[in-house]
Amino acid sequence: MTASASDQHAPERAPTARRTVGLLADPGAAAELARRLGRDLPDLLGRQVGGSWGVEPVETELELDENGALPVVEIGSRALDDRGWDAVVLISDLPRRAGTEPVAADGATGHRVGLLSLPALGAVAQYRRARDTVLRLVADHLVPGGGDTRSGAAAALTRLDASGERTGGDADPEDTDDAGSGGAEEAIDVRLAMTGARGRMRLLLGLVRANRPWRLVPSLAPALAAAAAGAAFGIFYSNIWSLATALGIWRQVVVCVMALVAMVVWLILNNRLWERRTDRSLREEATLSNASTVLTVAVGVLCMFVLVFVIALVGSVIVIPGHYLASNLGREWGVDDYLMIAWLSCSMGTVAGALGSGFADEKAVRQAAYSQRELERRRRLDEQDSSRR
Structure with a gap:
C-alpha cells in the first residue's frame, strides 16, 4: 500500500x-x-x-x-x-x-x-x-x-x-x-x-441498547397513570378476582401478550415512529431502523408493565384481606391468587395505558425512543428522501 x-x-x-x-x-x-x-x-x-x-x-x-x-x-x-x-x-x-x-x-x-x-x-x-x-x-x-x-x-x-x-x-x-x-x-x-445472521442480530440488539428503551417509562407519564388506574379497577372489582384465578396461566399469557402488542403498535403509529422510504438504499436502512424501533418500544413497554405489576401486586395484598378473598373464591386463598389478580389487573391497565399514551408528548416519546444520533440520522434521511421525490 x-x-x-x-x-x-x-x-x-x-x-x-x-x-x-x-x-x-x-x-x-x-x-x-x-x-x-x-x-x-x-x-x-x-x-x-x-x-x-x-x-x-x-x-x-x-x-x-x-x-x-x-x-x-x-x-x-x-x-x-x-x-x-x-x-x-x-x-x-x-x-x-x-x-x-x-x-x-x-x-x-x-x-x-x-x-x-x-x-x-x-x-x-x-x-x-x-x-x-x-x-x-x-x-x-x-x-x-x-x-x-x-x-x-x-x-x-x-x-x-x-x-x-x-x-x-x-x-x-x-x-x-x-x-x-x-x-x-x-x-x-x-x-x-x-x-x-449472528452479526445482523448483534447489530439489531446493539441498536436497541443505544436507544436505551428504559427511558420511555418517564416520558409515558399519561400512559403510566392510565395503566395504574386500570389496574386499580381490577384490584377493587371482586368479579375480576374470580376471573383472574379461573383463567389459568396460558390464558393470562395470551391476554398479557395481546395487551403489550396493542400498546406497542399504538405507540409506534400514534407517534409516527415507523419509517417509510422511497429510495432502495433508504428502504434497507428503514427496515433495520423499524426493527430496532419495535424492539425498543417493546422493551420500554415491558419495563412499564413490570412497574405497574409491582404496584398492582402490592396494592392487591394491601387492599384485599385474605379471608375476604377466600369467601369470594369459595376456597382457601394462596399467594398465587394475588399474583394472578395483579397480573390480570396489570394487563387490563396496559390496554388503558395504550389509550392514555395518546396524551403523551410526541416529541418527548421520540427523544426517549431514540438516541440523539439516531434522531439526527432520521432527520437527515427525511431530507434526503424528500429531495428524491
Whole structure:
C-alpha cells in the first residue's frame, strides 16, 4: 500500500518514542466507553505492540454529512492535524454496514484514522468487545509496525475488502455496495465485521441498547397513570378476582401478550415512529431502523408493565384481606391468587395505558425512543428522501 503524503513527510520516530492514540467519541455512552478505554489501552498496546503509549479520549459531537453518515476520514484527519496524534479512532453509536454486513470498525490506513461503531458490538459485553476491537484496529492497521492482535472478542471479526467482500474469496454473491449509514469513503481500506445472521442480530440488539428503551417509562407519564388506574379497577372489582384465578396461566399469557402488542403498535403509529422510504438504499436502512424501533418500544413497554405489576401486586395484598378473598373464591386463598389478580389487573391497565399514551408528548416519546444520533440520522434521511421525490 502506498503511504499517504502526511506519512511520507512524517519525521522518523525512535523505537522507544511515546505514541499517542486519540479517541473522538460522541457524547453519552460512547464518551463514557472512551474514557474507560483511555485507562486500559495504554498497557494493552504496550504489551501487544511494545513501546510507550498514551490514549487521549475526547468527547465531541461528531458531525454527520447530508446522508446522515459520518465522514470518518475528514473528521479524523482534521483531529490529527490539530492534536498531533499518531492515530485516531472515532467512536459512535451510529450503525455502519457494508452491503448487508454490519461493520464493527473501519480503518483508513493511509490516513491513520479508524472508526468504532458500537451497535455492531451487540448489547452485552460491549466494553470488552470494544476494547479488543480498538486494540486490533490500532495495532494491526493504523500504526506501522503493529503486531497481530486477533485475540479475545475481536478474533471473531472478519476483515472485508474495500468492496465489502470477505477476504479470501468467500463472499456471498449478493449486493455489497455501501448502504445508508454505512457511508462510502474511498480512503477506507479496512472493515472488520461480524458476518452472517449472528452479526445482523448483534447489530439489531446493539441498536436497541443505544436507544436505551428504559427511558420511555418517564416520558409515558399519561400512559403510566392510565395503566395504574386500570389496574386499580381490577384490584377493587371482586368479579375480576374470580376471573383472574379461573383463567389459568396460558390464558393470562395470551391476554398479557395481546395487551403489550396493542400498546406497542399504538405507540409506534400514534407517534409516527415507523419509517417509510422511497429510495432502495433508504428502504434497507428503514427496515433495520423499524426493527430496532419495535424492539425498543417493546422493551420500554415491558419495563412499564413490570412497574405497574409491582404496584398492582402490592396494592392487591394491601387492599384485599385474605379471608375476604377466600369467601369470594369459595376456597382457601394462596399467594398465587394475588399474583394472578395483579397480573390480570396489570394487563387490563396496559390496554388503558395504550389509550392514555395518546396524551403523551410526541416529541418527548421520540427523544426517549431514540438516541440523539439516531434522531439526527432520521432527520437527515427525511431530507434526503424528500429531495428524491
